[in-house]
Amino acid sequence: MICRITDMHNKEVINVCDGTRLGCVDDVEVDTCTAQLVAIVVHGRSKCLGLFGREDDIVIGWREIEVIGDETVLVNHAMPCCRPRARKNGTNILGGLFG
Incomplete structure (x- = not known):
């Protein structure tokens, strides 16, 4: 299959490692x-409607690309681990109001 760069633009990118949608090819x-x-x-996702x-x-x-389909690109991309944010003690506003 011959594909132009303009054909790649806006194809959805899916990570086969965990099935997450990474976004669309932008560049x-x-x-x-x-x-x-x-x-x-x-491109990275917008933070707070792009305000931040x-x-x-x-x-x-290129070696991480598994399949380029008509509408999607399947990749085997090792994403950095996402760690949950640590909660600070005493920052629960509602807890202070109700109990």
């Missing part, structure tokens, strides 16, 4: 010395 990285496609880029910027972009190397 690509090309090595100008070798004229090879190096990675696809998924957005999360970091996800750069997925």
Whole structure:
């Protein structure tokens, strides 16, 4: 299958490791010395309707791409572990009001 960069734009990217939707292809990285496609880029999600910027972009190397389909791109991308935020003691506002 021959695919143009414009065809890649807005394809949904799914991580086969855990089935999460990473977003859509927004950009690509090309090595100008070798004229090879190096990675696809998924822009980070907006924070608070874009008022506080957005999360970091996800750069997925070409070797991590498993399948490029008509509407989706399946990748095997190791995401950094998400740790839950630590709660501070005494920050429960409702607990202070009701008990």
